[in-house]
Amino acid sequence: MSVLKNEDPRIHGIKTKIRVVPNFPKPGIMFQDITTLLLDPKSFKDTIDLFVERYKGKNISVVAGIEARGFIFGPPIALAIGAKFVPLRKPKKLPGDVIFEEYTLEYGRDRLEMHVGAVQLGERALVVDDLIATGGTLCAAMNLLERVGAEVVECACLIELPDLQGRERLNGKPLYVLVEYQ
Numbered sequence: 001m002s003v004l005k006n007e008d009p010r011i012h013g014i015k016t017k018i019r020v021v022p023n024f025p026k027p028g029i030m031f032q033d034i035t036t037l038l039l040d041p042k043s044f045k046d047t048i049d050l051f052v053e054r055y056k057g058k059n060i061s062v063v064a065g066i067e068a069r070g071f072i073f074g075p076p077i078a079l080a081i082g083a084k085f086v087p088l089r090k091p092k093k094l095p096g097d098v099i100f101e102e103y104t105l106e107y108g109r110d111r112l113e114m115h116v117g118a119v120q121l122g123e124r125a126l127v128v129d130d131l132i133a134t135g136g137t138l139c140a141a142m143n144l145l146e147r148v149g150a151e152v153v154e155c156a157c158l159i160e161l162p163d164l165q166g167r168e169r170l171n172g173k174p175l176y177v178l179v180e181y182q
């Protein structure tokens, strides 16, 4: 993990709680495991607090969380800033009418779906996930929101893998991350 100048002192604690598992789920992947962070209530709370401090008062009406790990961080952020939470789900999980976007991953292909009617024209949205790798997932999430006329204010992730240059797929949308893993 890199140490950034002037970074919030809580970030160091957060970094130490993320476990890196080599060769999972495939050879060559350095898997960033946030389940170890969740075992430490202080670091978990610090993570949520840092996002809430950034987004409170920014007039965000919807937090869109990406399945599965965006469902861990998105809802507490949404509650704390007074926004609704919209789950962006993997295929065939949502019971109502959906729109979908397909994308490629560091280790495969997938699709995200969103309920029609969950987000209205003109809403201000924050997209939340645990990690950006190639950026395909966040790009698909933003496309879903923009297709229904929402404004994506920012994407927020706990971890960025900068070597994979995922930011470049976000079409200039701002991305806020707490931790970079080189």
Ligand SMILES: O=P(O)(O)OC[C@H]1O[C@H](OP(=O)(O)OP(=O)(O)O)[C@H](O)[C@@H]1O
Pocket (backbone or CB within 6 Å): 066, 067, 068, 069, 070, 104, 105, 106, 110, 129, 130, 131, 132, 133, 134, 135, 136, 137, 138, 166
């Ligand atoms: O930037 P990208 O290359 O698109 O990759 C990032 C995505 O990969 C991981 O999820 P994964 O698809 O493994 O699903 P899971 O959370 O259901 O395990 C991670 O939680 C992000 O959602």
Ligand SMILES: Nc1ncnc2[nH]cnc12
Pocket (backbone or CB within 6 Å): 029, 030, 031, 032, 033, 106, 107, 131, 133, 161
């Ligand atoms: N290296 C990684 N660790 C955890 N989740 C990921 N999603 C895509 N790449 C990942």
